Amino acid sequence: MAVIEQPDxxxxxxxxxxxxxxxxVVSENPVTLFAFCLFGMFVFLAFFGPWIVPFDPxxxxxxxxLQPPSWKHWFGTDNLGRDVFSRVIVxxxxxxxxxxSAVALSFVIGSVLGCLSxxxxxxxxxxxxxxxxxxxxxxxxxxxxxxxxxxxxTVENIVYATAxxxxxxxxxVARAEVNIRRQAGFVDAAKLAGNSDARLLTFHLYPNILxxxxxxxxxxxxxxxxxxxxxxxxxxxxRPPSPEWGIMVAEGATFIVSGQWWLALFPGAALxxxxxxxxxxxxxxRDLIDPQRRT
Amino acid sequence: MTDTSDIPLLAIKDLTVEFKTRSGVVEALHEVGFEVHKxxxxxxxxxxxxxxxxxxxxxxxxxxxxxRATGGSANFGGFEMIGARERDLRELRGREASMIFQSxxxxxxxxxxxxxxxxxxLLQHTQVHHRDVKQKAIDLLAQVRILRPEQxxxxxxxxxxxGMCQRVMIAIALACEPALLIADExxxxxxxxxxxxxxxxxxxxxSARNMAAxxxxxxxxxxxxYCQRIVVMQSGEVVESAPTDVLFxxxxxxxxxxxxxxxxxxxxxxxxxxxxxxxxxxxxAATASTELEVEGEAPPLLExxxxxxxxxxxxxxxxxxVMDRILRPNLTPSPSVFRAVDAIDFVVGSGxxxxxxxxxxxxxxxxxxxVTRLLDPTEGTILFDGEDIGAIxxxxxxxxxxxxxxxxxxxxxxxxxxPRFSAFDAIAxxxxxxxxxxxxxxxxxxxxxxxxxxxxxxELLTRFPHQxxxxxxxxxxIARAIALRPKLLILDExxxxxxxxVQAVVLLLLDRLRRELGMTYIFVSHDLNVVRLLCDRVIVxxxxxxxxxxxxxxxxxxxxxxxxxxxxxxxxxxxxxxGMPTLEGSVA
Numbered sequence: 001m002a003v004i005e006q007p008d009x010x011x012x013x014x015x016x017x018x019x020x021x022x023x024x025v026v027s028e029n030p031v032t033l034f035a036f037c038l039f040g041m042f043v044f045l046a047f048f049g050p051w052i053v054p055f056d057p058x059x060x061x062x063x064x065x066l067q068p069p070s071w072k073h074w075f076g077t078d079n080l081g082r083d084v085f086s087r088v089i090v091x092x093x094x095x096x097x098x099x100x101s102a103v104a105l106s107f108v109i110g111s112v113l114g115c116l117s118x119x120x121x122x123x124x125x126x127x128x129x130x131x132x133x134x135x136x137x138x139x140x141x142x143x144x145x146x147x148x149x150x151x152x153x154t155v156e157n158i159v160y161a162t163a164x165x166x167x168x169x170x171x172x173v174a175r176a177e178v179n180i181r182r183q184a185g186f187v188d189a190a191k192l193a194g195n196s197d198a199r200l201l202t203f204h205l206y207p208n209i210l211x212x213x214x215x216x217x218x219x220x221x222x223x224x225x226x227x228x229x230x231x232x233x234x235x236x237x238x239r240p241p242s243p244e245w246g247i248m249v250a251e252g253a254t255f256i257v258s259g260q261w262w263l264a265l266f267p268g269a270a271l272x273x274x275x276x277x278x279x280x281x282x283x284x285x286r287d288l289i290d291p292q293r294r295t
Numbered sequence: 296m297t298d299t300s301d302i303p304l305l306a307i308k309d310l311t312v313e314f315k316t317r318s319g320v321v322e323a324l325h326e327v328g329f330e331v332h333k334x335x336x337x338x339x340x341x342x343x344x345x346x347x348x349x350x351x352x353x354x355x356x357x358x359x360x361x362x363r364a365t366g367g368s369a370n371f372g373g374f375e376m377i378g379a380r381e382r383d384l385r386e387l388r389g390r391e392a393s394m395i396f397q398s399x400x401x402x403x404x405x406x407x408x409x410x411x412x413x414x415x416x417l418l419q420h421t422q423v424h425h426r427d428v429k430q431k432a433i434d435l436l437a438q439v440r441i442l443r444p445e446q447x448x449x450x451x452x453x454x455x456x457x458g459m460c461q462r463v464m465i466a467i468a469l470a471c472e473p474a475l476l477i478a479d480e481x482x483x484x485x486x487x488x489x490x491x492x493x494x495x496x497x498x499x500x501x502s503a504r505n506m507a508a509x510x511x512x513x514x515x516x517x518x519x520x521y522c523q524r525i526v527v528m529q530s531g532e533v534v535e536s537a538p539t540d541v542l543f544x545x546x547x548x549x550x551x552x553x554x555x556x557x558x559x560x561x562x563x564x565x566x567x568x569x570x571x572x573x574x575x576x577x578x579x580a581a582t583a584s585t586e587l588e589v590e591g592e593a594p595p596l597l598e599x600x601x602x603x604x605x606x607x608x609x610x611x612x613x614x615x616x617v618m619d620r621i622l623r624p625n626l627t628p629s630p631s632v633f634r635a636v637d638a639i640d641f642v643v644g645s646g647x648x649x650x651x652x653x654x655x656x657x658x659x660x661x662x663x664x665x666v667t668r669l670l671d672p673t674e675g676t677i678l679f680d681g682e683d684i685g686a687i688x689x690x691x692x693x694x695x696x697x698x699x700x701x702x703x704x705x706x707x708x709x710x711x712x713x714p715r716f717s718a719f720d721a722i723a724x725x726x727x728x729x730x731x732x733x734x735x736x737x738x739x740x741x742x743x744x745x746x747x748x749x750x751x752x753x754e755l756l757t758r759f760p761h762q763x764x765x766x767x768x769x770x771x772x773i774a775r776a777i778a779l780r781p782k783l784l785i786l787d788e789x790x791x792x793x794x795x796x797v798q799a800v801v802l803l804l805l806d807r808l809r810r811e812l813g814m815t816y817i818f819v820s821h822d823l824n825v826v827r828l829l830c831d832r833v834i835v836x837x838x839x840x841x842x843x844x845x846x847x848x849x850x851x852x853x854x855x856x857x858x859x860x861x862x863x864x865x866x867x868x869x870x871x872x873x874g875m876p877t878l879e880g881s882v883a
Contacts, residue, residue, distance in 0.1 A: 185711030188669055189775065192703055193725035194693050207715045 025287045032284030038277040046093040055083035057090040057243045066260050076262035078248075079255065084262060087243040088270050094244050095274070098155065099224040102162035107217055109163070110170025111209075115201050117171070118178030125175070132168040140165040144227060148236045158237040162224050173216050177209035214285040222278035229271055245271045303330035304507045305354070305392075305475060310367035310377070312346075312353050312531075323349045323362065324531045331475065336501065336508040338518030338539075340554070341528035342794035343765070347511045350528075351477045353377070355394055356384040372474065390420040392475040393468040397483050399460035403452040409463045410436070410448030413470055420471045435466040439496050458489035462496060469500055476501055476508040482517065486654040486821060487865040494521055494867075513794060515558045519543060519869035527551045543869045557799040559824035560868050561851070565806055568799040568828070595678075596783060596815050597643040597666065602675035602685075604636040604661050635661045637839035638675070643783070648809060648816040650830035650847060652823060652862070658839040663785050663819050667703050668692040679783070699729045702781040706788040708768035712760040718771045719756040722746070725778050745774045748811075749804060766797035770804070777808060785817045790825060802828055823866055827851050835859050 026033045050057075055073075061081035069076045075084035117128035135143070147161035181187065182205075190204045229246030231237045238244040240251070245267040252263025312324040324346045331337050339347045352358045354369045354376050369376040371392060376384070388394075396402045404412060413432040417423045423431055429448070436444035439462040452460055461481060468476055478497060482490035498521055501508045512518050518525050518539070525542050527535040527550065535548040546552045557568060636658040643649050651659045664670040666677060668689050677685035679697060687695055702725070705711035712721050722742050726733075733741070743753045751770040760768055769789065776784055786805065790798040806829060809816055820826050826833055826847065833850050835843045835858070843856045854860045 185705045185707055186713040186716075188703075189705060189711050189772075190713070190724065191669060191693055192667065192698070192701075193775070194698050194728035195724075196693055197690065199728075204713055208713070 022288060025284060029284065029287070031280055032287070035277055035280035035284055038273070039281055042092060042096065042274060042277065045089055046096045049089045049092050053083075053086035053089050055086040057082060057087040058241055066255070066263075068260075069262055075266040076260075078251070078263050084248075084266055087248060088245070088267050091243040091245050091248065091267065092270070092274075094155075094238065094242065095225055095228060095246075095271075098159055098162065098228040099221050102159045102224045102228070103166065103217055103220050105159065105163035106166040106170055106220075107213070110167045111174040111206070111213060113167075114171040114174025114176075115178050115206060115209075118175035119182055119197070119201055119205065121179075128171065129175075132171045135164065136168045141227065141230065144231060145234070145236060148231060153236060153239070155238060158228055158231055161231070162227050165227070166220055166224065169216055169220065170213065173212055174209055177212055178205050181205055181208060211286045211290045214289050215282040218278050218282035218285050221281075222275035225271065225274050225278075303332050304372055305331040305509075306368075306370045307350070307354065308368050308370075310350065310353060310369060311365050312349055312358070312362055313365050314362045316361065322531060324353070326367065327528070327531070327533050328367070329526045329533060329536055331507045331509060333474075333507050334502065334505050335524065336498065336510055336522045338522035338525040339509060339511045339528060340513065340515055340518050340525055342513060342554075342796065344530065345528040346531040347528050348479055349531075351394065351479055351509065351511055355388060355392065355477065356381070357388075386420075389416055389473070390471045391473050392477065393471070393473045394477040394479065395461070395464045395468045395481050397480040399464045399481075400452060400457060402464055403460055405452050408449055408451060409455070410450075413463070413467050416467050416470045431470075432466075435470055436463070438469075438500065439463070439466045440492075441466075456489075458485050458493055461485065461493050465493070465496060465500070469504070469506075472504060474506060476506055477511070478508060479511045480513070481510070482512075487823075487867075488654065488861060490517070491865040491867070497521075514867065515554060515795070516560075516866065516868035520867040527554065539869075553796060555869070557795040558868070559799075559822075559828055561824060561827075561863075561866075563824075563828070565803060565828050568803055594645050595642045596645040596647075596680060597817075598676075598678040599642070599662075599666070600640050600676045600678070602636055602639050602662065602665060602677065603634065603673045604658070604665060604670070605632040605634050605673040607632055634839050636665070636672075639836070639839075639841050641834055641841065641844065643815060643817060645782075646813060646815055647832065648818060648830045650826035650833040651817055651819045651836065652821065652826055652833055653836035653842075654821060654862070656838075657836040659819050659836050660787065662836070663703070663787055663817060666783075666817065667701055667785050668695075668698075699725070699779040700782045701785070702776040702779060702783075703785040703787060704769075704772050704776045704789045707792055708765060708772050709760060709792070711772055712768060714760055717757050717759055718746075718751070718763065718767075721760075721771055722756075722774045722778055725775060729779055741778075742774075745778055746770075748777075748808070749774045750800075765793050766800065769793060769797070769801055773801075773804065773808070777812060777814070780812060781814065783815045783817065785819065787819045788821070791820070791822070798825070805829060823851055823863055824868070835862070 026036060045052075059082065061077075063081065064073075064077050065079055065081040067073055067077045067081075073083050073085065075088060078084055078087075113128050113132075117125040138146075144161040144165050147164060148157050151157040151160065178201075187200065187204060190200050195204065225245075228237065229244070229249070232244050232246030233250040235250070238247055240247055248267035249264050249271070252260070252265070252267065255261075255263045307330070308328045310324055310327040311322065314321045314323050327346065327350055329337065329339075339350065341347050349358070349362065353362070353364050354371070356376060356379065358364070364377050367377065371387070374383075374387070376387075379387075403409065410429070410432050413435055414428045417428050417431055418425070433444045433448050436447055441447050441459065441462055447455070447459075452463070455463065464481075476497070481497065482493055485493060494517065497508065497510075500506075510518060510522055522539055524536070524538050526533055527542070527548065529550045535542065535546065535551045537547075542551065543555065546555055559568070639658075639662065641649075651662065653659045661670065665672045665685070668677075668684055668687065671689050672685050675685060676683050679701065682697065684692070684695075684697060684701075692698055716724070719739075719742055722745055723738060726738060726741065742756065746753050746756060749770040751767060751774060755763065755767060760771075763771065769792075773789070789805070790801050793801060802825065805816070808814065816829070818826055818830050823833075830847045833845060833847045834841055835850070835856070837858050843850060843854065843859050845855075850859065851863055854863055
């Protein structure tokens with residue numbers, strides 16, 4: 001992302017520098033390396049999952065229902081005889097799509113609102129601040145449930161609901177970060193160089209608040225995945241039979257009492273691993289974005 | 296005054312300290328050794344990175360975890376400090392040896408009353424009874440010459456000025472009557488008059504208690520005024536150590552000579568500094584003809600008339616004012632606004648260099664912000680080349696054609712550079728926004744020219760601010776300011792964050808640029824010696840008003856107003872006797 005801010009005259013060399021910096025950050029911290037590897041695996045599965053899975057995730061086969069994990073069905077089969085492994089893999093795409101679009105949406109809107117209220121202060125700040133407080137006043141998951149229930153039970157509405165409940169965090173981080181830099185010398189210097197307020201915010205202040213925002217993004221991604229899965233779990237949003245971790249856990253939960261643990265365990269583990277990966281990724285992303293870490 | 300008793304209170308010998316960093320182990324101190332005797336104040340002098348603070352931290356055992364003393368000893372009254380157990384050291388710190396730090400405001404706990412913070416130390420180390428501890432704390436506040444100590448006992452650090460906070464720190468440091476006080480840059484960031492008051496307190500109290508003190512400073516003048524012996528450090532080594540008068544009359548080491556030469560004195564001239572700059576090959580110190588061509592009757596470039604800036608007072612003050620009016624109606628109401636700049640007039644001639652001098656809070660920065668059109672004046676006119684630019688709102692001025700004509704060099708070279716912009720981009724920014732459109736190659740060419748002009752090696756242009764040294768960052772800031780060839784350049788303490796030798800180079804550079812480009816300077820500073828080197832005329836401000844105006848040479852050698860005199864006399868420099876007249880009233 002920082003590459004975009006570079007002068008556009010030496011794209012190749014700045015890309016190379018970017019790559020070198022990435023390798024440095026990763027080699028510096030093995031946890032970051034692990035997180036990036038995990039993330040890379042998830043992204044790979046999200047893109048190519050449907051082509052690499054051994055079974056059709058939607059094809060039911062009642063003759064082989066509720067089989068425990070075996071060499072043929074690594075994660076076992078569910079009550080309709082569908083392969084749990086294939087379903088867990090294919091679900092990655094849907095879950096990541098929901099999480100990414102929701103976080104991207106709240107990141108963009110939140111940082112714009114936060115920058116404006118942090119930079120201008122006064123009434124802008126009061127209006128934005130109080131609106132955001134209103135969102136925060138609700139229990140967030142209940143608010144998301146309400147939004148999906150009101151707007152209709154679709155995947156898009158899950159994205160909107162997740163975006164809305166995450167908005168306050170981005171707005172607040174962006175506001176605070178812009179506010180402390182508003183009086184900095186480099187902002188005055190940029191004004192002297194003839195930058196308008198809009199330019200100053202976009203090209204001078206905004207890039208400087210990216211590192212803390214990135215940490216927020218990463219933590220939030222895990223949270224958004226949980227949120228989407230949670231909504232599906234209680235029957236909102238994604239509907240069966242489409243493979244999705246939340247629904248799979250919900251469906252599998254009924255079978256745990258009867259001993260078929262694999263139905264809920266594997267999608268739950270995938271969910272956990274994804275959240276874990278995003279939480280670890282935060283620090284690495286910050287190091288990557290922060291120019292102070294460049295050598 | 297020097298005590299020649301044989302056993303030193305603190306004897307540091309061959310002290311070597313290493314730091315673990317990302318790029319391997321770095322030796323911060325190399326066999327440092329000096330002694331401190333009873334009733335003696337020793338100055339440890341050097342530029343940033345010379346290891347003066349590391350020495351003190353190592354002796355006190357408060358080095359951070361990456362650092363480690365690998366050799367040597369520090370014997371404090373028979374007790375070996377290096378490698379001592381943390382428990383023993385903790386007992387020693389505060390009671391036997393204490394320390395005051397650079398930024399008093401951050402060293403004090405912001406949410407506790409200062410009185411309570413003094414009591415903490417008393418209760419921790421000595422057997423003062425709970426019943427007497429408050430009285431003792433108030434006594435200490437009185438000893439550091441804080442007026443109305445009973446009331447100030449209840450003050451929080453934010454309610455006190457920087458100088459006051461440092462006095463509280465001194466009170467804390469001296470609370471347990473230690474034998475040694477280490478003062479680490481105790482007056483950085485304080486005004487000269489406050490600095491003098493603070494250092495006088497340190498000197499008087501330490502000598503009254505037969506204490507020894509170590510003064511760590513980058514300011515040779517300050518060390519010269521207060522210390523009996525001076526230790527000069529350079530990159531982790533002691534290069535010279537001598538009694539103060541001997542050091543200044545007969546410096547032995549070339550580095551000491553260089554430092555002495557780079558420090559501006561009341562009688563030094565720019566040419567004197569050029570010897571320092573010779574080390575810096577990139578600056579061609581062509582200061583032969585410093586005779587300034589502008590004499591008096593230059594056409595005015597900037598004319599300021601009746602300039603006022605008012606700020607609304609704090610809400611609680613406003614509330615108190617309303618209450619006052621209700622409860623005491625016959626009292627004259629106090630003003631609801633604070634006048635930071637109070638109806639000032641001045642003229643700056645084309646090609647002139649004018650110094651704007653005063654202590655912090657005198658309104659000099661507010662004035663310069665209004666002139667640069669970053670801040671809107673409440674009243675008054677700012678005529679620039681005959682046009683009233685004060686009437687144009689600051690927000691609209693970014694698009695005004697005169698924007699390019701007024702530029703500024705900022706005080707803090709680090710803070711004024713965008714951490715995400717390389718040096719190249721920082722310099723290119725004004726050209727891209729305000730300059731004539733040019734293609735990429737000619738832009739690169741122009742920037743390389745600018746870099747050469749300010750003595751910045753062109754290979755450093757791709758670097759980011761954190762990869763540059765302080766002096767290099769200052770040069771980037773200057774290059775950026777002159778990129779548009781402004782008519783008026785405002786310099787807001789451009790050298791205050793720099794070491795003296797770098798300061799000398801930057802001053803020479805600024806002087807050369809002015810002559811080459813024919814710019815007009817407004818030089819905002821609190822350092823009168825520096826102002827005198829660069830300015831033809833000086834404007835002295837106090838409490839938002841202009842106190843005195845005059846030719847730099849005359850005003851600083853023969854000030855007419857008391858305030859100016861106090862300001863001039865508070866500057867510490869070497870070759871000066873003790874017992875200067877003080878300025879008690881205005882700092883207490």
